[in-house]
Amino acid sequence: MTFDGKSTTKKKISKSTLNEWMWGYIMILPTFIGLMVLNIIPAIQTLILSFQKSGSFGKSTWTGLDNYKKLFQDPNVLQATYNTFKYAILVVPATAIISLVVAVLLNKKMKGVSVYRTIYFLPMVAAPAAIAMVWRWLYNSEYGLINYTLSLVGIKGPNWIADPNVALISIVIIGIWSTIGYNMILLLAGLQEIPRDYYEAANIDGASPIRQFFKITIPLVSPTMFFVVVTSIMSAFQVFDVIFMLIDQGNPAIEKTQSLVYLFYKHSFILNDKGYGAAIIMLLLAIIMVVTVIQVKLQKKWVNY
Amino acid sequence: MGKLLTEGSVSMKIISTKRNTLTHVVLIIGAIIMIVPFLWMVLTSIKTLGESIQMPPKIIPSQIYSENYSAVMKILPFAQFYINTILMIVGRVVGSVLFSAMAAYACARLKFPGKNAFFGLVLFQMMIPGQLFIIPQFLIVQKLGLLNTVSALIIPGIVSAFGTFLLRQFFMGLPKDLEEAAKLDGCTIWQTFYKIMLPLARSGMIALGIFTALFAFKDLMWPLIVNMSIDKMTLASGLASLQGQFSTNYPQLMAGSLLAIWPMLLVFIIFQKKFIEGIATSGGKL
Numbered sequence: 126m127t128f129d130g131k132s133t134t135k136k137k138i139s140k141s142t143l144n145e146w147m148w149g150y151i152m153i154l155p156t157f158i159g160l161m162v163l164n165i166i167p168a169i170q171t172l173i174l175s176f177q178k179s180g181s182f183g184k185s186t187w188t189g190l191d192n193y194k195k196l197f198q199d200p201n202v203l204q205a206t207y208n209t210f211k212y213a214i215l216v217v218p219a220t221a222i223i224s225l226v227v228a229v230l231l232n233k234k235m236k237g238v239s240v241y242r243t244i245y246f247l248p249m250v251a252a253p254a255a256i257a258m259v260w261r262w263l264y265n266s267e268y269g270l271i272n273y274t275l276s277l278v279g280i281k282g283p284n285w286i287a288d289p290n291v292a293l294i295s296i297v298i299i300g301i302w303s304t305i306g307y308n309m310i311l312l313l314a315g316l317q318e319i320p321r322d323y324y325e326a327a328n329i330d331g332a333s334p335i336r337q338f339f340k341i342t343i344p345l346v347s348p349t350m351f352f353v354v355v356t357s358i359m360s361a362f363q364v365f366d367v368i369f370m371l372i373d374q375g376n377p378a379i380e381k382t383q384s385l386v387y388l389f390y391k392h393s394f395i396l397n398d399k400g401y402g403a404a405i406i407m408l409l410l411a412i413i414m415v416v417t418v419i420q421v422k423l424q425k426k427w428v429n430y
Numbered sequence: 431m432g433k434l435l436t437e438g439s440v441s442m443k444i445i446s447t448k449r450n451t452l453t454h455v456v457l458i459i460g461a462i463i464m465i466v467p468f469l470w471m472v473l474t475s476i477k478t479l480g481e482s483i484q485m486p487p488k489i490i491p492s493q494i495y496s497e498n499y500s501a502v503m504k505i506l507p508f509a510q511f512y513i514n515t516i517l518m519i520v521g522r523v524v525g526s527v528l529f530s531a532m533a534a535y536a537c538a539r540l541k542f543p544g545k546n547a548f549f550g551l552v553l554f555q556m557m558i559p560g561q562l563f564i565i566p567q568f569l570i571v572q573k574l575g576l577l578n579t580v581s582a583l584i585i586p587g588i589v590s591a592f593g594t595f596l597l598r599q600f601f602m603g604l605p606k607d608l609e610e611a612a613k614l615d616g617c618t619i620w621q622t623f624y625k626i627m628l629p630l631a632r633s634g635m636i637a638l639g640i641f642t643a644l645f646a647f648k649d650l651m652w653p654l655i656v657n658m659s660i661d662k663m664t665l666a667s668g669l670a671s672l673q674g675q676f677s678t679n680y681p682q683l684m685a686g687s688l689l690a691i692w693p694m695l696l697v698f699i700i701f702q703k704k705f706i707e708g709i710a711t712s713g714g715k716l
Contacts, residue, residue: 142541148619149542156533157548159589164555167566174565227460230453237454243702244461247468250698250705253650254669255687259471262680268483270470302464307709314710334449363559366650370670386561394655399565406561413559 175403185400192404201380202388202405206412209384211293213361216300221354223301224308229342231309232316242313246306253303257370260299261286286371292378299367304360308353315349316342347428355420362413365390385409475499475684482681498685502672505682508689510661511668514580515647515693518664521584522646523639530593531635535623537594538601539609549598555591564652571656582656583664587646593638596712600634601627637708640701647694665690 175192177185196202227245231238248256263270264285272282285295319342327337343350365386372382383391385405393402474482475498477491502508536542537549567586576582604627612622628635653667663671669690672683698705 145540145619146542149536149540149545152532152536152540152623153545153548155529156589156591156594157551159529160551160555160591162570163567163586163589164558164563164591165551167563167570168558170566171562227457230457233450233453235450235453237457239702241457241461242706243699244464246698246702246706246709247464247695249709250644250647250694251468251691252648252666252669252687252694254666254673255471255691256467258669258673258683258687259467262474262684263467263470265680268485268487268680270466270487273485273487302467306464310706310709359559363561366648369650370673389561390651393565394568403565406559409559410562417557 171403171406174400175407177400177403179397179399188400192401195401196404196408201383202385202408204380205383205385205388206408208293208382209362209364209386209409209412212297212300212364212384213358215294215297216304216361217354217357219297219301220304220308220357221350224305224353225312225346225350227305227309228312228316229338231313242310245309248303249306251303253366254370256299256303257367260295260367261371264295287376287378289378289381292372292376292382296364296367296371296382299371300361300364303367304357308357311353312346312349315346319345344429348430351420351424351428355417358416358420359413362409362416385412471684471687474681475688477681479679479681495681498681499689502682502686502689506668506672506686507661508665508668511663511665511690512693514583514657514662515664515666517580518583518587518653519643519646521580522587523642525584525588526590526593526642527635527639529589530597530638531628531631532623533594534597535601535627537598539627540619552591552594556595561651564655567652568655576656578657578659578662580662582662583653586652587642590638590642592712593642596638597631597634600631604630633707634711636704637711640705640708641712644694644705665693 174185176187176189178188178191179185227241231241264272266272266282266284266287269282269285271285275282283291286292323341323345324337327341332340363386364384368382368384368387369390372379376382385408389402389405389409391402392405393399473489473491476494476496477488477498478495481488481491481495533548533552537545537552563586571577571582571585576585608626608630609622612626617625647664648666649664650666650670653664654670657663657667660668660671669686672686
């Protein structure tokens, strides 16, 4: 046994303790190896790669901070950082509020709750490429359903996808539409944990539903809401699929819409400069870490445990 | 007194029906917004190209034009996409559920040195954006000569930090007396885990399985990177390749989209209760 040396020097370890250790190691082994090989070591390699210039076929040369110097002077990176923030700032609060409203409305005993739940969740089970395609079609400036509907009320709809001033909003709309269902389910689960008696007591005291919402629902659902906000921010900062599918390379709106992950993908796997791609993703990591620290600090102000 | 009470409850009832009607109105408007893109996808997919660009739009096509589907199936090997996607999902679900359950049980119930360090790695992985792993993962797959294989699709999802975390919470919530009874009966640690605790954690494992399957199905970047050859693509990445080829034939693009999403939609509608419970569990446990 490998632990023999240890057991003689330290306190005598019983056979059953050793047995428990052995099973502990056996049971974590696959996940441990997997995490090391696929995640932990790669994370370190990405950091190292960000200080290198990768040439053709796997040859890398150490270039120190060159990638980072380039990064902070690259107008595309600055614009993509701005785009990413703008996307997150527009999507996260809207999704959180709409999801909460829907969850509150669904959190009662009435007919059709499960039908609504199913419909609101539908976008979540569709492949992003399909979602992007149908929205592209809806957004089509000549034949699209949205601009046609707008024309009925006398509004001339914009060029949703090719207008650099509008395209990001179009992406935001898809982002909100496709995440409401998921967050609504999480919030509904949180709402169902709130004891009914609280509302009954409030009813007896004559508190209005609006007052009940702000005094009972909001504080008691705040831990779930915190989770929803944290995960939504995480995924908003990693937005890629819809932009990739909606905005073609030749689209005039590309600069105003591409996110950091989009740039990461482009540099790492299309332009094949993995070093620079790695530096871009390190920048995103830094941003996410700062945002997370801020959230944890702010959490004390509004989350009730 | 009695009269007053009944009057009160009647007016309360009126208020609550009014409120319910208002609730339904709001929810129905929302539901329309959620479902119209899907309906439009279905309707467009059975129109001729000419009919699809008619103005004002014809909502219901004059006849069902199914040729879009056969045309798209000629362009893309959908049968192969279904197989690849199913294999990827099965591989990732089996791997992550099995290995996560083992690691989670060890973290929840066994005592051994290094346990906290291991759990620290799990948390670390969960807090980091996934793109940080992609370049080296790609290089590993490349080095192993596994580009353009189904294995390449499975590899990054074979273990799951999230799953380990989720199931650990689940095991910690289970009562301890059963294990003690099993121990007294002479069960080994593995037998206790496998025969007693694993069946009890079934709903947690189902939740993780659903979560894993859903996100594997939706994964776009990874399949796009590792499998460039068309017969090794998944539904998600194969569909993405369709756009580049036919960016304006919307009836065909919609037919392709529907071919790519119907299996998951169907599974969701059949097992919606499990799905929704699964998603709620996966969030609620964090």
